[in-house]
Amino acid sequence: MPERMFTxxxxxxxxxxxxxxxxxxxxxxxxxxxxxxxxFIVDAPEHAGRDGGIGPILVSTLCIxxxxxxxxxxxxxxxxxxxxxxxxxxxxxxxxxRLSLDVLAGVPSIVYGLFGNAFFSxxxxxxxxxxxxxxxxxxxxxxxxxxxxxxxxxxxxxxWRHGALALGMSRSxxxxxxxxxxxxxxxxxxxxxxxxxxxxxxxxLIFTSGYVDRMPExxxxxxxxxxxxxxxxxxxxxxxxAAAYASALVLVTLIVLLNVLAQAMTDRWVKxxxxxx
Amino acid sequence: xxxxxxxxxxxxxxNIDRLWQPLLAGMAVLCAVLLLxxxxxxxxxxxxxxxxxGWRSFFNDQSWYPLENMFGLLPxxxxxxxxxxxxxxxxxxxxxxxxxxxRFYAPSFLVTPYRLMLALLAGMPSVVYGLWxxxxxxxxxxxxxxxxxxxxxxxxxxxxxxxxxxxxxCLAALEAVPSSLHAGxxxxxxxxxxxxxGVIVPAARYGIGAGMVxxxxxxxxxTMVVLMVAGNVVQTPHSIFDPVRALTANIxxxxxxxxDLHRAGLFTSGLILTLLVLVLAWFAARTMxxxxxx
Numbered sequence: 001m002p003e004r005m006f007t008x009x010x011x012x013x014x015x016x017x018x019x020x021x022x023x024x025x026x027x028x029x030x031x032x033x034x035x036x037x038x039x040f041i042v043d044a045p046e047h048a049g050r051d052g053g054i055g056p057i058l059v060s061t062l063c064i065x066x067x068x069x070x071x072x073x074x075x076x077x078x079x080x081x082x083x084x085x086x087x088x089x090x091x092x093x094x095x096x097x098r099l100s101l102d103v104l105a106g107v108p109s110i111v112y113g114l115f116g117n118a119f120f121s122x123x124x125x126x127x128x129x130x131x132x133x134x135x136x137x138x139x140x141x142x143x144x145x146x147x148x149x150x151x152x153x154x155x156x157x158x159x160w161r162h163g164a165l166a167l168g169m170s171r172s173x174x175x176x177x178x179x180x181x182x183x184x185x186x187x188x189x190x191x192x193x194x195x196x197x198x199x200x201x202x203x204x205l206i207f208t209s210g211y212v213d214r215m216p217e218x219x220x221x222x223x224x225x226x227x228x229x230x231x232x233x234x235x236x237x238x239x240x241x242a243a244a245y246a247s248a249l250v251l252v253t254l255i256v257l258l259n260v261l262a263q264a265m266t267d268r269w270v271k272x273x274x275x276x277x
Numbered sequence: 278x279x280x281x282x283x284x285x286x287x288x289x290x291x292n293i294d295r296l297w298q299p300l301l302a303g304m305a306v307l308c309a310v311l312l313l314x315x316x317x318x319x320x321x322x323x324x325x326x327x328x329x330x331g332w333r334s335f336f337n338d339q340s341w342y343p344l345e346n347m348f349g350l351l352p353x354x355x356x357x358x359x360x361x362x363x364x365x366x367x368x369x370x371x372x373x374x375x376x377x378x379x380r381f382y383a384p385s386f387l388v389t390p391y392r393l394m395l396a397l398l399a400g401m402p403s404v405v406y407g408l409w410x411x412x413x414x415x416x417x418x419x420x421x422x423x424x425x426x427x428x429x430x431x432x433x434x435x436x437x438x439x440x441x442x443x444x445x446x447c448l449a450a451l452e453a454v455p456s457s458l459h460a461g462x463x464x465x466x467x468x469x470x471x472x473x474x475g476v477i478v479p480a481a482r483y484g485i486g487a488g489m490v491x492x493x494x495x496x497x498x499x500t501m502v503v504l505m506v507a508g509n510v511v512q513t514p515h516s517i518f519d520p521v522r523a524l525t526a527n528i529x530x531x532x533x534x535x536x537d538l539h540r541a542g543l544f545t546s547g548l549i550l551t552l553l554v555l556v557l558a559w560f561a562a563r564t565m566x567x568x569x570x571x
Binding site for chain 1: 293296297298300301302304307309311312315318322370374375377382383398400401402403404405406407411412413437440441468469470474494497498500501504505528529532547550551554555558
């Protein structure tokens with residue numbers, strides 16, 4: 001194959017993919033903006049979502065995400081710190097835990113939905129609720145989050161640990177003041193991955209947090225997530241496409257905004273840890 | 278100086294490791310126990326359909342008629358595999374070509390925006406891809422061949438969905454190739470094409486392979502796209518224009534109202550799906566491990 005042909009092929013592939021992806025992006029933005037308004041964001045849905053807005057659905061989405069992060073962040077960070085800093089190198093327990101996490105990360109999201117339905121909704125009696133949905137999502141993002149944090153901690157140069165040891169710091173103090181701030185970029189990356197997955201998830205929520213599109217009054221109420229709303233509008237509601245595109249635009253914007261927020265918050269936290277004392 | 282401000286009682290410098298270590302170890306064990314819980318509850322719910330040799334019906338029954346207690350999974354299994362292999366056939370070469378483009382061909386002002394676009398689209402919710410496929414791709418296919426929702430539509434949208442991930446993982450693999458290889462190839466006077474196809478891509482093959490397997494597993498477990506654009510008719514696909522129902526879509530469609538044996542059947546299909554994904558990942562990890570030391 002002549003050199004010029006190969007170059008042409010590579011450029012062609014790039015143009016093809018860019019074209020298709022921009023087509024998708026442009027459709028989402030243009031059709032979404034056409035139906036979007038302030039009223040759409042705050043109002044309750046009417047006529048199965050054809051009219052009205054997505055106010056209660058947005059609240060449910062954020063509540064489900066909140067539950068998921070509240071559970072998975074401390075648990076995941078703790079597990080990652082133990083794996084990277086406290087477990088013995090090549091120890092049996094550490095290996096078993098790492099293996100289980102790798103397996104968990106490969107389990108399809110719909111299977112997490114089945115598990116959440118059987119365990120949180122029925123066995124623990126949470127029913128179709130924001131709590132069940134949030135906990136199911138927490139299970140889903142924990143393995144990814146742990147592996148990202150652990151990779152960040154393991155990548156830190158050993159000299160930092162030796163330095164902390166020489167200063168007489170305990171391991172826990174070294175983790176809090178030195179290693180966690182140093183691993184912050186990996187932790188944000190894991191956090192963003194988790195937020196992105198949890199906000200985008202549909203299949204695992206259909207039969208854990210349910211379909212109800214009223215404003216949730218407690219975390220035991222069923223609440224419809226934005227992604228589930230998009231699915232319902234496009235599949236089960238004729239004439240729901242305009243509202244579906246507007247909801248899709250809100251969802252994508254929400255994911256981008258949450259990522260920016262996570263980045264900013266972690267930046268502040270790192271600065272405070274390093275410079276305050 | 279850090280010691281001047283012990284900000285909390287838990288962080289007093291003496292012996293706090295003894296307090297934290299068991300707590301953190303407990304958290305780690307809890308996360309790992311999750312896997313046992315998931316397997317246990319899937320099995321518990323699936324048992325009614327599995328015992329007394331009931332599992333044979335999943336492969337022997339003609340098709341999926343849950344109301345008549347016929348639970349043949351094979352048509353949906355073939356549908357899933359057809360959709361995923363076609364999607365991968367499209368996404369794998371295009372993804373690699375895109376990674377090569379970003380690394381070696383794109384003008385420097387394009388590199389950052391291009392990567393940003395790929396990252397943004399890798400994070401797009403699958404339900405948005407499904408919505409777009411349903412309103413844009415399906416009508417186009419329907420104009421040539423009714424009904425439009427088909428293996429082809431699902432593969433196209435799925436390919437587009439995994440493309441950013443494939444491209445980004447390939448790119449990471451390409452960037453990990455040591456620069457001494459570039460220098461050596463340049464010293465030998467190799468052409469750019471020879472350098473890429475003969476040196477760089479072979480050197481990055483483990484990383485590229487891992488990215489492909491990751492994408493396959495994700496595509497196989499993907500629910501929303503195949504649920505929205507594949508047509509959801511239970512049948513073995515004979516042409517790419519046939520509407521089909523994938524395993525994942527079946528679970529999402531019927532979980533809402535399934536009871537008793539039907540519900541157990543759905544949990545069994547979930548188990549089979551998980552097993553399929555895990556065997557795939559294990560197989561890939563093993564082959565790559567073997568080749569690494571050859």
